[in-house]
Amino acid sequence: MFFNRRQFNLVFTAAPLLSAPVLAQDAGFDKLAESFLEGLWKLDPDAAVNAGRFEFGPQVSLPSAARRGRLRVFLKQWLAEFERQPEAPLNTSQRMDRAMLIAKIQSDLWRLDSLREWSWSPAEHNPAGLLDLLLNTDYAPLPERLKTLRPRLVALPAYYRAAQASLAGDGGITREHSELAIQQAPGVLGVLDDIARRAAEAGQAAAFKAPLAQARAAVNGYVAHLKRLLPTARRSFRLGAELYEPKFAHDIQSARTARQTYDFAQQRREEVLASMQAQAAALWPSVIGSEAPPADRFALIGRVIAKLSERHVKREQFVDEIRAQIPVLEAWIRDHDLLTQDASKPLVVRETPEYERGVAGAGIEAPGPYRPQDRTYYNVTPLDGLSDAEAESSLREYNHWILQILNIHEAIPGHYTQLVYANRAPSKVKALFGNGAMVEGWAVYGERMMIESGYGASPEMTLMWGKWHLRSVTNTVLDYGVHVLGMSEADAIDLLTRQAFQTASEAKEKWRRVQLSSVQLTSYFSGYSEIFALREQLKSRPGFDLKRFHEQFLSYGSAPVRLIAAEMLKA
Ligand code: ZN
Ligand code: ZN
Secondary structure, eight states: OOOHHHHHHOOOOOOTTTTTTOOOOOHHHHHHHHHHHHHHHHOOOHHHHHHHOOGGOOOOOOOOHHHHHHHHHHHHHHHHHHHHSTTOOOHHHHHHHHHHHHHHHOOOOOOIIIOOEEEEEEEOOOOOHHHHHHHTTTTTHHOOOOOOOHHHHHHHHHHHHHHHHHHHHOOSHHHHHHHHHHHHHHHHHHHHHHHHHHHHTTHHHHHHHHHHOOOOOOOOHHHHHHHHGGOOOOOOSSHHHHHHHHHHHHHOOOSSSSSHHHHHHHHHHHHHHHHHHHHHHHHHHHOOOOOOOOSSHHHHHHHHHHTTTOOOOGGGGGEEEEEEEHHHHHHHHHHHHOOOOOTOOOOOOOOOOGGSSOSSEEEEEEETTTTTTOOOOOEEEOTTTSSSHHHHHHHHHHHHHHHHHOOOOOOSSSHHHHHHHHHHOOOOOHHSOOOHHHHHHHHHHHHHHHHHHHTTHHHHHHHHHHHHHHHHHHHHHHHHHHTTSHHHHHHHHHHHTTOOOOOOOHHHHHHHHHHHSSGGGGGHHHHHHHHHHHHHHHHHTOOOOHHHHHHHHHHOSOOOOOHHHHHHHHO
């Protein structure tokens, strides 16, 4: 999951519509933002390529102290520049852009100098994602792509030397991120094999032979170095409150603190469980039968969910079923006046391309703001590669009801709809540095909103939505619990399985994710709860209209909910 950047990032970024009307805006500010971005791409060509600027592909950047130093100077200059810009001449969108740029730069500086992940996480240093992106994205003919990535290949030994020099001595790295880097090495070597294959295809095998051999030796050398360090690795993977609170503030941009969000999630968890308990009790006789229901809340809910999960599509129907549901969701949104959909932008459902597979499931793949010509896809990975038992487990998870909620989340009115709206407000800043909590929060809000509108109305759907919603809430409880409160692995697994009705394999995967990442898992609940609170606040005003609320909320693009709320409450 951490190997392929395209999958992990799942950037729901927007391609600006070039023909969109330009509102009264300060051209000077837009120029300034533009020159910041161009300067940033020069210093950070990896970020440039990830954003779709493939012409930066041949530029090598090493994870060295010198490079971090140049970046620091650049960021500090631009922070001062944007802080100097007066707000008065800017329109609403530009004011949000300015706030987001300042927040992004502050966040980058904090990462460089306080979080310092480059010093304690060996997995931070992984050149394979970019090589894979340059090799396998169809932005140019193969010979040109090989030419573009060659300098990076040649620089791999220097890359790993810089990485080793960046890592803290005296065992100040974490065991978990070291093991991850070691586990990822075969994947890195796999990308090198891929390059060898494609080079041979293009008749360039000889020219790539020596750099590939040196690159392989460099990967193996890094692994050997990490294996030597491993026995002394003693930094905890847990962030601790001192780093967690500022990271939450930088990444989520919430009006609440991490602690407040955690407390709020605990409260929401209790509400959801109480209503799931009532629904499960009501469903018990028809779903389970005359057997006496267990007194324990979790046992009661778990039994009913397990039985209902038997209703699912056949494995070979998985992709077709998802494809069939999209027009149903579109019709529901239209017929229930929930928001206006742009009919000229139909969503293309496709099987995930082979080279992007590896993480099961479904997700929106959208082009970055520099690739407006590329299409947006709803990638669905068919269950082909799984054993019968694995396929059955996936199908029970994505059962009759949950599969519909998944489509609501990923596609309509979730991520895809949000993306279409974001595209209408052309802002490169929001498209590039969009707020993850707004994006995920909208998708989670969309699930609730659809259930409220009566979609799929049945006690079974309500219970299954409860399970799905509980997952977002539990993500927050888990992340804060593990990183700040020292939650043990056994307690985490119990929270996820017995108390949130997830499968053992899903829980295991989540435990791994929470050790290797931090804060991101809180984005779902944090964003959702702020959007929901905003709606409830506006609802109390006369003339509130749900459709108008949705359309206005989405019209600001992927800005932090806190900033959107301030605008919407102003009126
Ligand atoms: Zn089954
Ligand atoms: Zn999502």
